[in-house]
Amino acid sequence: MKSIDAITQVLKSGFVTQKDIQAITKLSQATVSRCLKKLDDSLLVLPFSSPNKYALPAEDKGYSVQFKEVDEQGNESKLGTVYRLANDQYFVDLAEGASKLYLGEKGNGLFDGLPFFLDDLRPQGFLGNLFVKQLADMSDRYPKKLSSWQAKHIFQYLEEYGDDLPGNLKFGVGTCHLPRQPVYPVPYDKYDFMCEQIKAGVSQESSLGGEQQKFTVFSSELNADVLVKYTSNKNDAVTRRWKDILVTEYHALKILAAFKIPAAEIDLIDRDNRFYLVVKRFDRIGFFGRSSMFSLLSIDMEYVGLGENWQNIANEMLKLNLLSKSDNNSISILWAFSQLIANTDTHLGNISLGIKGDSFNLLPIYDMCTMAIAPKPNSLDPIDFTLPDLDTLNINQDNKSLVLEMAFLFWQRIEKDTRISGEFRNYLKTHKPYKKLEFQS
Numbered sequence: 001m002k003s004i005d006a007i008t009q010v011l012k013s014g015f016v017t018q019k020d021i022q023a024i025t026k027l028s029q030a031t032v033s034r035c036l037k038k039l040d041d042s043l044l045v046l047p048f049s050s051p052n053k054y055a056l057p058a059e060d061k062g063y064s065v066q067f068k069e070v071d072e073q074g075n076e077s078k079l080g081t082v083y084r085l086a087n088d089q090y091f092v093d094l095a096e097g098a099s100k101l102y103l104g105e106k107g108n109g110l111f112d113g114l115p116f117f118l119d120d121l122r123p124q125g126f127l128g129n130l131f132v133k134q135l136a137d138m139s140d141r142y143p144k145k146l147s148s149w150q151a152k153h154i155f156q157y158l159e160e161y162g163d164d165l166p167g168n169l170k171f172g173v174g175t176c177h178l179p180r181q182p183v184y185p186v187p188y189d190k191y192d193f194m195c196e197q198i199k200a201g202v203s204q205e206s207s208l209g210g211e212q213q214k215f216t217v218f219s220s221e222l223n224a225d226v227l228v229k230y231t232s233n234k235n236d237a238v239t240r241r242w243k244d245i246l247v248t249e250y251h252a253l254k255i256l257a258a259f260k261i262p263a264a265e266i267d268l269i270d271r272d273n274r275f276y277l278v279v280k281r282f283d284r285i286g287f288f289g290r291s292s293m294f295s296l297l298s299i300d301m302e303y304v305g306l307g308e309n310w311q312n313i314a315n316e317m318l319k320l321n322l323l324s325k326s327d328n329n330s331i332s333i334l335w336a337f338s339q340l341i342a343n344t345d346t347h348l349g350n351i352s353l354g355i356k357g358d359s360f361n362l363l364p365i366y367d368m369c370t371m372a373i374a375p376k377p378n379s380l381d382p383i384d385f386t387l388p389d390l391d392t393l394n395i396n397q398d399n400k401s402l403v404l405e406m407a408f409l410f411w412q413r414i415e416k417d418t419r420i421s422g423e424f425r426n427y428l429k430t431h432k433p434y435k436k437l438e439f440q441s
């Protein structure tokens with residue numbers, strides 16, 4: 001084997017020093033130096049390593065992708081390139097001035113799996129499944145099922161569809177200077193048509209996650225990008241239950257915003273026999289501006305590793321200087337509030353943070369609703385839930401009274417709302433879950 005081929009092979013196994021290469025290949029220092037110079041253009045250099053460590057990207061085409069960010073005015077700036085190495089590690093070659101958070105916990109751009117900031121961007125959930133089916137119909141380069149997607153499919157997807165992803169990252173060389181596609185504002189009276197299209201299998205080019213049925217449009221009424229969650233138009237008990245849940249999401253977000261806890265702007269529309277929860281997207285600003293968004297799930301996987309509980313992860317992030325005291329406090333309030341409104345779906349994908357400089361900042365909350373009453377996949381159980389005792393929530397005295405006040409208001413508003421089902425109203429009247437809150441205040 002030629003010296004350069006032997007060295008190339010070693011470099012493709014991951015980052016190594018010149019001495020490592022000499023030891024593995026048994027070549028002289030002079031030969032290794034000469035070959036490294038020859039490979040210079042394609043060599044990846046691990047930052048902050050002494051002595052220097054080098055690697056080469058995996059050979060297969062499509063194992064590197066450039067990425068950039070879009071600011072609130074719509075200006076783009078290059079952030080760097082993500083490479084997949086042959087040993088299944090990933091390396092982020094970061095542009096000068098970009099947030100160090102993109103380098104990951106090790107601080108050098110080397111990741112043992114897919115970098116955390118790519119994690120939310122692959123198609124997922126309701127919209128992702130729809131889109132993946134359509135992608136597979138158009139091209140045999142994509143598998144039919146999301147569960148069969150491998151790293152190469154994600155890279156391919158980012159390269160080809162990396163222009164309008166959740167958050168403010170853009171991928172691929174081709175999308176570099178393209179202006180945004182024409183914006184077609186959609187009025188509320190077209191929403192039913194959107195739902196019917198989705199029912200007929202027409203997908204959206206969107207990888208916004210979440211399992212509930214939804215679509216994204218630019219709203220004529222709000223003059224903004226929105227996410228629209230919708231119910232079926234049937235008059236059955238399951239649909240009524242989902243309508244109840246959307247009513248709870250509406251009040252939860254309104255109350256949080258009124259108490260100055262960041263929450264997505266929201267509207268609830270009752271038309272076409274459906275309920276539409278229209279949520280203004282906070283990762284889109286005007287026609288062109290964007291703002292960063294990463295789920296706590298992806299951040300936790302990289303920086304903390306607890307795997308559950310917003311509050312505990314936020315406490316760790318505070319200790320690591322990754323979060324401000326005030327955002328930590330807001331997360332504590334959101335966590336406690338969610339327990340008191342019977343939100344049983346507080347997984348780590350239901351809270352997101354942005355990147356500001358070298359720290360994360362809390363984004364408006366979304367998907368805050370009484371999921372304890374959600375229908376199960378194959379059954380509809382009668383409504384039945386118990387709110388936790390406050391002292392199990394580990395919350396300080398100042399926050400305690402605030403959270404109690406908000407939760408109490410929440411249950412009052414739900415009970416008064418004429419849009420909830422008879423079943424939910426009767427349950428609230430008979431069981432009075434909020435009585436417990438009065439007692440604890």
Ligand SMILES: Nc1ncnc2c1ncn2[C@@H]1O[C@H](COP(=O)(O)OP(=O)(O)OP(=O)(O)O)[C@@H](O)[C@H]1O
Binds near residue numbers: 210213280283345350
């Ligand atoms: N206002 C918003 N602006 C930008 N992105 C949002 C907004 N609301 C939600 N998202 C993104 O869309 C995803 C889906 O939204 P949401 O969680 O409300 O849907 P869902 O289907 O009810 O989720 P789940 O599967 O948790 O029930 C979120 O995980 C988040 O990434």
Ligand SMILES: [Mg+2]
Binds near residue numbers: 210211349350367
């Ligand atoms: Mg969700």
